[in-house]
Amino acid sequence: MQRLIGYAQPHRSLIGKAIACSILNKIFDLAPPVLIGMAVDVVVKQQDSLIAHLGVTDIFSQLVLLAFLSLIVWGLESVFQYTYQRLWRNLAQTIQHELRLDAYSHLQLLELAYFEDSSTGGLMSILSDDINQLERFLDIGANEILQIATSIITISAGFFIVAPNVAWITLIPIPFILWGSITFQGLLAPRYAEVREKVGLLNGQLANNLTGITTIKSFTAEDYEAKRIEAQSLGYQHSNQKAIAFSAAFVPLIRMLILFGFTGILLYGGKSAAAGELAVGTYSVLVFMTQRLLWPLTRLGNTLDQYQRAMASTTRVMNLLDTPIAMHSGDTPLPRSEVKGELVLNNVTFAYRNRPPVVENLCLHIPATKTIAIVGSTGSGKSTLVKLLLRLYEIQAGSITLDGIDIRQLKLKDLRHAIGLVSQDVFLFHGTVEENITYGTFDATTEEIVAAAKTAEAHEFIMQLPQGYDTIVGERGQKLSGGQQQRIAIARALLKDPPILILDEATSAVDNETEAAIQRSLEKITQNRTTIAIAHRLSTVRNADCIYVIEQGKLVEQGRHEELLEQQGIYAMLWRVQSGVK
Structure with a gap:
């Protein structure tokens, strides 16, 4: 709450x-x-009423005065209601906007491992639904508490x-109502924390299924997934x-306490009015006011319900904001215009959490402006190297330097500005x-x-799309083929014009004709830049300046294509398998 x-x-x-x-x-x-009590007083006492004592003795004039006061009261009540609703709602919108931006900005700073361990739907639930719960409380609940306190x-x-002699009867239930409210708050807190956790799990499952809807349909697993969603x-x-x-038990219990206060003022106050100890107008005001005082306290149940939901949601948002940032940017600037592009990996070791090392004591030298290829079997650690070069993960041992500077000392933005990536897993917005x-x-x-686009061999197919460059590609680019998506990703990386270009299986989703076209443009693409393929x-x-062969995270062979074939090692074996040579 303090936060x-x-x-x-x-x-x-x-x-x-x-x-x-x-x-x-x-x-x-x-x-x-x-005003009603004063009107009763006018009718009963006439020239001896409270208003008559103020100088207005005519009964009709007194009623006209009351009508005029009623007009003012109702008008001002409406004006202040419009104003407070607008102010509270704007405040709720502002705070939820700022909190959502802070939560999202913090989320972007967390390391990649956090996202791999977290559910996308769960994170969406925090950024959307949980923050909206807080907005709903600020929108309504805060005003309710203020108005009940004012009453x-x-x-x-x-x-x-x-009427000091009868006032105590009305006020007796209030301490018990407040005690009951605090007790209910304590009972509701853990239950709503569980509710927020469950909705996060449900949203995670829904997001996962919607992303994988093609797989679900292809395996005719609709019934299976419907049952999983049903369980969540x-x-x-x-x-x-x-x-x-x-929460539903709160109002009935409070109503019984209110009945005690209302019955007390009805009986005891009525007896005092009949005995002439209390004016009839005052008695009518007390009866009305008792209801106006005690009945709104039943809304404390809904208000506390909203409060507990909001606090459970706020706890989840604050837990996200309290997640420590494991990877911090360095302080050394390196403008893109000054990057030469020499990369050196010196005894680099890296393992994913609770797993054996993917890369172990790896040493590589990637000269500036040269085209270097990294090959190996599936799971050998090739794609992990990309994440390490971009510093999406922190190495556990050794060092990686760019132009002689440890990348941990460089500003993260400068490091990533210097590198253009075309991944095998293309993501289009x-x-x-x-x-x-x-982008x-x-x-x-x-x-x-x-x-x-022309360099990436994408311009021709783009111009054939319904709206050309203004064509909507759909979520994750689903309206385009895999090859088209990959060529747009290549164009995106080329437009960035980075000193270092990483092609991670960049032609894996294109046909042979497109691959040949991209290969023809490689000479232009790789000119005056360090390229890691x-x-x-x-x-x-095969035309790379040097080819590194990696197996189980270790460098086992290196050289040009012809040299590696002569060595008759792993590279030569892979080449024979892919070329169909026995």
Whole structure:
């Protein structure tokens, strides 16, 4: 809660105005019963009424005055209600906006391992649903608490002023109601924490299934997945039912306490009015006000329900914000224009969490402006090297240097600005072809975009799309073929014009004709830049300046294509298998 208050600090002025409008709205909301009591007083006492003592003796004039006061009271009540609703809702929107941006910004700084251990749907639940729960409480709950407090203070003070002898009867239930509210809050907290956890699991399963809908359909697993979703949904339903069982009991129990106070003022106050100890108008005001004082306390149940949901959600958001950032940027700048592109891996060792090393004591030298190929069997650690070079993971031993500087000392943005990546797992964002090509190079001109597309052999098929470069590619580029997606990814990397280009199985999803076209442009693509080509198809890297062969995370062979064939080692064996030579 203390952390949440910190988000409210910059908006103290707005909060102050919202609080003032809520209080004034409630004060004017409590005025009509007083006006009714004064009207009864006019009818019963006529020229001896309270208003008559103020100088207005004519009965009709007194009623006209009351009607005029009613107009003012209702008008001001409406004005302050409009104002407080607008202020509280704007405040709720502002705080949830700032909290969501902070949570998302922090999430982007976390290392890749965090995302591999977390559910995408669960994270979406925190960033969306949990923050929205907080917004709902700020939108309604905060005002409810203020108005209930205003009612208790205002009506209690009024009771003791006009009828101190009977006021205590109405106020007796209040301490018990407040005690019951606090007790319920304690009982609800762990139940709503479980609810938020269950909805996170459900969202995670839904996100996973929607992403893999093609696989589900191809394996006719719709019934199986429907049952899995049913199980997660039932878990969410049952956790909600346990919370509802407690929250639903609050209002009936509070109503019994309210009945005690209402019955007391009805009997004891009525007896005093009949005995002439209490004015009839005052008695009618007390009866009305008792209801106005005690009945709103039943809404404490809904307010506390919203509060506990909001606090459970806030806890999840704060836990995300408290997740430590394991990988910190270095302080050494390296502008892209000054990057030569020499990379050296010296005794590098890396293992994924709770797994044996993927790379062990690996030493590689990648000269500037040269084309280097890294090949090996599946699982040999080739793609892991890409993640290490981009510093998506931290190595456990050894060092990686760029132009003689340890990459851990470099500013992360400078390091990643210097490297262009075309991955085998292409990711295109929902948007146009042009937006995907310019991703990361947002200020590119149309001429630069077209030039990059032509180099990547993508321009021709783009122009055949319905809207050309303005064609929407769909989520994850699903409206395009795998080869088309890969060529757009290559164009995106080329538009960035990085000093270092990494092609991680960059032609794995293209047909032979397209691969040949891309190979023809490789000479232009790799000119004056360091190129690292990670490949399974050896035919795509046979012209590399040097080929490194990696097996089980260790360097086993190196040399040019012809030299490796002469060695009759692992590379030669792979070449024979792929070329069909026995």
